[in-house]
Amino acid sequence: MTKIDTSRPETVLPTPSHTVGPFYGHALPFPGGGDIAPVGHPDTLTLQGYITDGAGTPLPDAFLELWSADPEGNVPQVDGSIRRDPASGGYLGRNGVEFTGWGRIQTDANGHWSARTLRPGARGQSAPYISVCVFARGLLVHLYTRIYLPGDEAALAADPLLNRVPAERRDTLIARKQDDGTYRFDIRLQGEGETVFLEYQ
Amino acid sequence: MTLTQHDIDREIAAEHAAYEKRLADGAPVEHQPRRDYAPYRSSVLRHPKQPPISIDVSKDPELVELHSPAFGERDITEIDNDLTRQHNGEPIGERITVEGRLLDRDGRPLRGQLVEIWQANSAGRYAHQREQHDAPLDPNFTGVGRTLTDDSGCYRFTTVQPGPYPWRQHVNAWRPAHIHFSIFGSAFTQRLVTQMYFPSDPLFPYDPIIQSVTDDAARQRLVATYDHSLSVPEFSMGYHWDIVLDGPQATWIEEGR
Numbered sequence: 001m002t003k004i005d006t007s008r009p010e011t012v013l014p015t016p017s018h019t020v021g022p023f024y025g026h027a028l029p030f031p032g033g034g035d036i037a038p039v040g041h042p043d044t045l046t047l048q049g050y051i052t053d054g055a056g057t058p059l060p061d062a063f064l065e066l067w068s069a070d071p072e073g074n075v076p077q078v079d080g081s082i083r084r085d086p087a088s089g090g091y092l093g094r095n096g097v098e099f100t101g102w103g104r105i106q107t108d109a110n111g112h113w114s115a116r117t118l119r120p121g122a123r124g125q126s127a128p129y130i131s132v133c134v135f136a137r138g139l140l141v142h143l144y145t146r147i148y149l150p151g152d153e154a155a156l157a158a159d160p161l162l163n164r165v166p167a168e169r170r171d172t173l174i175a176r177k178q179d180d181g182t183y184r185f186d187i188r189l190q191g192e193g194e195t196v197f198l199e200y201q
Numbered sequence: 202m203t204l205t206q207h208d209i210d211r212e213i214a215a216e217h218a219a220y221e222k223r224l225a226d227g228a229p230v231e232h233q234p235r236r237d238y239a240p241y242r243s244s245v246l247r248h249p250k251q252p253p254i255s256i257d258v259s260k261d262p263e264l265v266e267l268h269s270p271a272f273g274e275r276d277i278t279e280i281d282n283d284l285t286r287q288h289n290g291e292p293i294g295e296r297i298t299v300e301g302r303l304l305d306r307d308g309r310p311l312r313g314q315l316v317e318i319w320q321a322n323s324a325g326r327y328a329h330q331r332e333q334h335d336a337p338l339d340p341n342f343t344g345v346g347r348t349l350t351d352d353s354g355c356y357r358f359t360t361v362q363p364g365p366y367p368w369r370q371h372v373n374a375w376r377p378a379h380i381h382f383s384i385f386g387s388a389f390t391q392r393l394v395t396q397m398y399f400p401s402d403p404l405f406p407y408d409p410i411i412q413s414v415t416d417d418a419a420r421q422r423l424v425a426t427y428d429h430s431l432s433v434p435e436f437s438m439g440y441h442w443d444i445v446l447d448g449p450q451a452t453w454i455e456e457g458r
Contacts, residue, residue: 004443006308014447023327027319054246079273102270124263138243199253200390
């Protein structure tokens with residue numbers, strides 16, 4: 001049943017998704033998962049926010065993955081996000097020099113997450129954005145969204161996706177600059193202020 | 202009021218009947234669970250109520266989601282895919298070998314992609330601090346592994362058979378034995394997290410998580426096949442489980458070159 005005969009295309013059907021459950025914490029998160037920007041990079045951007053459910057309660061058992069282009073708009077093709085140590089079997093972590101464009105960040109007990117990355121450059125017709133994939137206990141299929149950054153209003157106004165989002169929900173896709181210089185991006189899974197989620201076809 | 206297995210059984214049957222009716226009325230086959238599946242109570246407040254906005258990737262081949270982060274030899278060690286060798290001693294339990302291919306929707310192998318797994322030990326206990334199940338921890342088993350698919354898209358793990366375990370959604374709730382998988386494809390749109398089950402588990406009908414996949418054929422695709430040719434003589438039992446990633450990718454780039 002799960003040996004797929006690739007000579008019969010009608011049998012090549014997708015493997016269903018399942019929730020990550022509550023016990024991924026010793027398996028998927030890794031030290032420095034949110035430290036995507038090279039160490040000490042002058043253009044480091046700090047993102048932070050909460051993930052909340054339909055009752056407004058923050059999720060202590062969720063994680064997200066960020067994936068974006070580099071500042072020139074190129075897709076990073078360098079590995080090494082989760083470098084392992086063959087001597088100890090532990091993590092070496094990122095080398096602090098290369099930019100892999102990808103990070104994995106779990107929420108803390110307060111449902112808060114943060115990450116440091118570089119502001120992506122534009123690609124194609126889109127304003128610069130960071131792609132986000134959300135996973136949580138209770139979420140049977142992960143959710144995609146995007147973090148757009150404020151600043152270049154003309155680019156945001158021309159973005160094909162933002163132009164298709166109802167005006168009252170558009171702000172859920174744009175991070176807000178805080179007084180401390182960080183960018184706030186909350187993810188509301190359900191209810192008032194529900195984040196715009198995406199599917200790709 | 203205490204939630205019983207009988208209550209959950211009725212809800213599972215109702216969801217299944219509703220899906221069968223949608224099919225009979227001409228709706229498409231649902232390969233994926235719905236995020237709103239009340240028999241699994243944790244989904245109730247954690248699914249969006251607004252429909253997702255659909256992005257037609259053919260309109261913009263430059264989308265970063267059509268690419269995937271890279272993982273390489275630096276991101277794994279040689280024994281990361283052998284969960285029986287990560288401690289000084291041998292873990293307790295029936296050793297198993299799990300092997301399969303990672304494919305896209307066109308049946309093409311996905312090479313060099315990261316596959317991560319995690320699981321309970323043979324007594325049904327996770328090495329996770331929040332785990333409350335009163336079963337023994339195994340000092341020689343963490344239950345975490347990772348590997349990269351090879352040039353034919355194959356992955357392979359050596360581990361021990363995980364045990365079923367109770368959880369507290371309702372009275373006498375038990376999860377069928379399973380291994381969690383996290384998988385990357387050639388595009389971020391193909392990202393998948395799921396669970397692999399073992400053949401003929403008597404707990405399947407009672408478990409709202411596997412039953413969240415309401416299509417009978419799709420649910421069967423989560424169940425590995427016993428494969429005697431993968432059993433290692435005098436060492437392990439073999440299971441085969443192919444994985445097919447959904448989601449569009451930038452295939453036109455290769456074809457256009």
